[in-house]
Amino acid sequence: xxxxxxxxxxxxxxxxxxxxxxxxxxxxxxxxxxxxxxxxxxxxxxxxxxxxxxxxxxxxxxxxxxxxxxxxxxxxxxxxxxxxxxxxxxxxxxxxxxxxxxxxxxxxxxxxxxxxxxxxxxxxxxxxxxxxxxxxxxxxxxxxxxxxxxxxxxxxxxxxxxxxxxxxxxxxxxxxxxxxxxxxxxxxxxxxxxxxxxxxxxxxxxxxxxxxxxxxxxxxxxxxxxxxxxxxxxxxxxxxxxxxxxxxxxxxxxxxxxxxxxxxxxxxxxxxxxxxxxxxxxxxxxxxxxxxxxxxxxxxxxxxxxxxxxxxxxxxxxxxxxxxxxxxxxxxxxxxxxxxxxxxxxxxxxxxxxxxxxxxxxxxxxxxxxxxxxxxxxxxxxxxxxxxxxxxxxxxxxxxxxxxxxxxxxxxxxxxxxxxxxxxxxxxxxxxxxxxxx
Amino acid sequence: xxxxxxxxxxxxxxxxxxxxxxxxxxxxxxxxxxxxxxxxxxxxxxxxxxxxxxxxxxxxxxxxxxxxxxxxxxxxxxxxxxxxxxxxxxxxxxxxxxxxxxxxxxxxxxxxxxxxxxxxxxxxxxxxxxxxxxxxxxxxxxxxxxxxxxxxxxxxxxxxxxxxxxxxxxxxxxxxxxxxxxxxxxxxxxxxxxxxxxxxxxxxxxxxxxxxxxxxxxxx
Numbered sequence: 039x040x041x042x043x044x045x046x047x048x049x050x051x052x053x054x055x056x057x058x059x060x061x062x063x064x065x066x067x068x069x070x071x072x073x074x075x076x077x078x079x080x081x082x083x084x085x086x087x088x089x090x091x092x093x094x095x096x097x098x099x100x101x102x103x104x105x106x107x108x109x110x111x112x113x114x115x116x117x118x119x120x121x122x123x124x125x126x127x128x129x130x131x132x133x134x135x136x137x138x139x140x141x142x143x144x145x146x147x148x149x150x151x152x153x154x155x156x157x158x159x160x161x162x163x164x165x166x167x168x169x170x171x172x173x174x175x176x177x178x179x180x181x182x183x184x185x186x187x188x189x190x191x192x193x194x195x196x197x198x199x200x201x202x203x204x205x206x207x208x209x210x211x212x213x214x215x216x217x218x219x220x221x222x223x224x225x226x227x228x229x230x231x232x233x234x235x236x237x238x239x240x241x242x243x244x245x246x247x248x249x250x251x252x253x254x255x256x257x258x259x260x261x262x263x264x265x266x267x268x269x270x271x272x273x274x275x276x277x278x279x280x281x282x283x284x285x286x287x288x289x290x291x292x293x294x295x296x297x298x299x300x301x302x303x304x305x306x307x308x309x310x311x312x313x314x315x316x317x318x319x320x321x322x323x324x325x326x327x328x329x330x331x332x333x334x335x336x337x338x339x340x341x342x343x344x345x346x347x348x349x350x351x352x353x354x355x356x357x358x359x360x361x362x363x364x365x366x367x368x369x370x371x372x373x374x375x376x377x378x379x380x381x382x383x384x385x386x387x388x389x390x391x392x393x394x395x396x397x398x399x400x401x402x403x404x405x406x407x408x409x410x411x412x413x414x415x416x417x418x419x420x421x422x423x424x425x426x427x428x429x430x431x432x433x434x435x436x437x438x439x440x441x442x443x444x445x446x447x448x449x450x451x452x453x454x455x456x457x458x459x460x461x462x463x464x465x466x467x468x469x470x471x472x473x474x475x476x
Numbered sequence: 477x478x479x480x481x482x483x484x485x486x487x488x489x490x491x492x493x494x495x496x497x498x499x500x501x502x503x504x505x506x507x508x509x510x511x512x513x514x515x516x517x518x519x520x521x522x523x524x525x526x527x528x529x530x531x532x533x534x535x536x537x538x539x540x541x542x543x544x545x546x547x548x549x550x551x552x553x554x555x556x557x558x559x560x561x562x563x564x565x566x567x568x569x570x571x572x573x574x575x576x577x578x579x580x581x582x583x584x585x586x587x588x589x590x591x592x593x594x595x596x597x598x599x600x601x602x603x604x605x606x607x608x609x610x611x612x613x614x615x616x617x618x619x620x621x622x623x624x625x626x627x628x629x630x631x632x633x634x635x636x637x638x639x640x641x642x643x644x645x646x647x648x649x650x651x652x653x654x655x656x657x658x659x660x661x662x663x664x665x666x667x668x669x670x671x672x673x674x675x676x677x678x679x680x681x682x683x684x685x686x687x688x689x690x691x692x693x694x695x696x
Binding site: 064068084099100286290311319331426 | 663
């Protein structure tokens, strides 16, 4: 079989299985196993457990369940709700204040968790009914929560960047440093957008009335219970950026610290810990098993010459390197609408990584760009995680169409953010240069 | 390849087993000769698989907390007391290896494995059950291959002569090459075990889907 035929039949049959609802892990895994058996003989299939065992016992990957666990503990401990309450009191008085507060709370939360589910669900339960009650524009209300919650996967500690760093063999500390400013840039874009819309047309997002606002002293008091968690985050991220601790160690201590803090503050009972563990198990399965399956698929594809084929196709086309970069971004946006981010990283990074280095782009810069791009995948229908999460908890009067329309404007902002990061590479590279000179 | 070598469970037993349950069930659901003991046995089997996977999930609470404690202990020893252990990192990594494998069947019980919901999610329950029945062919293909290959993988690890001794008696089994040198075969045993739990959970979903297609109702 020629490599063209293999490419078409492999990706075609995988897509077919995916469309029929077979989980990504098993779709990729089956196609990988069947093609290996057909092209290299049934004995070659015995490589499968070796590959899975390699991933299972990977030290870096252990940071994924640890960060997820930390997020689950903080969520059970009601930290997201506390942060929202605090920011809400401080900024609720602005026009569009509740939406702004939602984005800010999500951004702060994103610095503590590496996934999107926790913020998305909690904010959908607390902030969305609040905004509807205050007659906020539905699209601003849903969009701010969708976009804000998605920051969780970009702003460090990010689970996405751990997977990326593992697959691409690049430093997770540098990727984390690189993702910091783009995350803040996106949060800033969302807030500016909300404010402009609401100042032009105050009906879209009325400020909370003066009589409902708390006095300054009470507002300051609201900040105190959040201090321990804040310090914990600085410790976790600081030690990773300064290269003192490996991400896995920082994640482990972060998880331990989160249990201690929420336990001492009396917000976490044994039952909460058990639930947090079970949610961690489910979320880790989603990430790890998808990695297992996709690894079998892509490892075979590269072994039969798929990597060289894709490189030849893109680099050999003689196009300008920026055009090639744009083609890659468009491929990622397209895939993001259909496949989840783990699958995309596992399938695309082994193919794109060598090309990026060949074209002379900075791998760290591209890695963060990749993550900024994949953020959009959470909001692009038909397969957008954030849309499902919010729909799952939203009040009945919010329809799926409302959520999709709300996502549209913020999707545009994410695209603007992506373009800015491409045009001004310093947005990504400034912080890594600061921490990792030379 | 699946029938050669030692220490294997013969594949035909699995296939026959699956067919037997499916056939037994079909008789119970559609057949004129409805035999209640068939249904009872089937329900017991389904309950047993569901409960086992839930129980494994509960066990993982302990594994998670242990792993978090171990890594924190290691960090404290390394950075505060300057006396790193030679087992902390590896122990935690191996605990998570067990964790991931156990998560497979557990997540399948909750149908939590990531799907692409473009076409699938908008169908009726019955159509989804039909799609599931069709895709169960590749699912079982993958999980059974996973079971067999990882069983071989485990068995070669179990029978490897690594020179380990207990009280002067040589004991077989692969060991890690690190300073600490823990036995690898219990971890590798978890792989066929995890694949087996995945297969069993897949069979339970298969039965539920058959019931849905046949009757249009959920099986309680």
